[in-house]
Amino acid sequence: MHSLMVIIDGLGDDPIPQFGGKTPFEFASHPNIDKLLERGTYSEISICGNDFAAESLGCILRLLGVEQKDFPLNRAYLELLANGRDISEYEMVLRCNLASVNADGRLVSFNAMGLTPDEMAQAAAICNELWQGIEFMHLSEYRNLLILDNDPQILHNCKIAPPHESMEQNFDELLSDLKSKSLLLKTFIEETTAKLKPFARNGVSYRIYPWGASERKVLPSFESLHNIRGAAVCKAEIVRGIARALNMTAPVLAGTTADIDTDISAKAAQTLQFLQEYDFVLTHFNGSDEAAHRYDYNGKADFIARIDKEFIGAVLQNVKQPLKILICGDHVTSCVTGKHSAGSVPVVAAVINSDDNAPEIGAYHDIHKFLMGASD
Secondary structure, rough: OOOEEEEEOOOOOOHHHHOOOEEEHHHOOOOOHHEEEEEEEEEEEEOOOOOOOOOOEEEEHHHOOOOOOHOOOOOOOHHHOOOOOOOOOOEEEEEEEEEEOOOOOOOEEEOOOOOOOOHHHHHHHHHHOOEEEEEEEEEEEEEHHHHHHHOOHHHHHOOOOHHHHHHOOHHHHHHHHHHOOOOHHHHHHHHHHHHHHHOOOOOOOEEEEEEEEEEEOOOOOHHHHOOOEEEEEEHHHHHHHHHHHHOOOOOOOOOOOOOOOOOHHHHHHHHHHHHHHEEEEEEEHHHHHHHOOOOOOOHHHHHHHHHHHHHHHHHHHHOOOOOOOOOEOOOOOOOOOOOOEOOOEEEEEEEEEOOOOOOOOHHHHHHHHHHHOOOO
């Protein structure tokens, strides 16, 4: 029997007063998920618990059955893999946000709020010049990577807070430890700050924010872990990087994004195709997480409703063979605080087109047993 895991990133949330104390998932219309629950199970569990930070890297690796000892240090390396690039053991890679800073020098946005995607691309092009010792790689919108020689001080002894967890804090203080440990990165930050001044408006300037240093890490393949073949339908760089590191098929789909404007129907069509070819399919939606980071509880609830209608509905209508389905979040992303947390996330498990019943999911181990056990 084939299996489908649907991860709605950041699905867990806090109660929203405007929703009468309901979370966006509880408030959203999801009749197709409700159909699954008529013969399935519902639970709420924490994927990361107290074992590691509430972040997609570790949570999704855990959901896919990778042991914590095999987790890479931070996610930048996997985002690099997602874009068809690798590094040697003598190099490292850092994530590099284009961030917004107000006139008081405080971080007011981790995602270049106030710039259009075209302007973000123009800003990235300015940063992507020939810098001695640094390679700049633009991914999409505010997301970039920096590749440079491996520096253990930066990898293991440098304190850099994630930008999305650091709103309203002083920008220079947030990066002070990084700049004190690397003259190269200090110079890069200061020179790009000067070059990005023409983009400033309404008291807001734009600067690069390097963080999350990572090194090369070889992961076990998904097939070697579970003795089944897997594929992934995803757009977010971290998830495509995880899939490629695990040797799972993970194509790039036209029209899909890592936000609420993604083409859900395209993801549904690819998922339905993969379910005919692979034992296990992971489909990931990132827009719910992005909406929560923007405090957009209406956008998050609407996106969940669209996933239910355009994706879950398509699966229920078109899949005629027995299928195990699990819908879950990876971590909590609060529309109240805009931050991740290790709280419990909804988990829906069901079996369709079969007399089999889904088990109660009390921990992540139960997910592995349900979806990745021996195929029937």
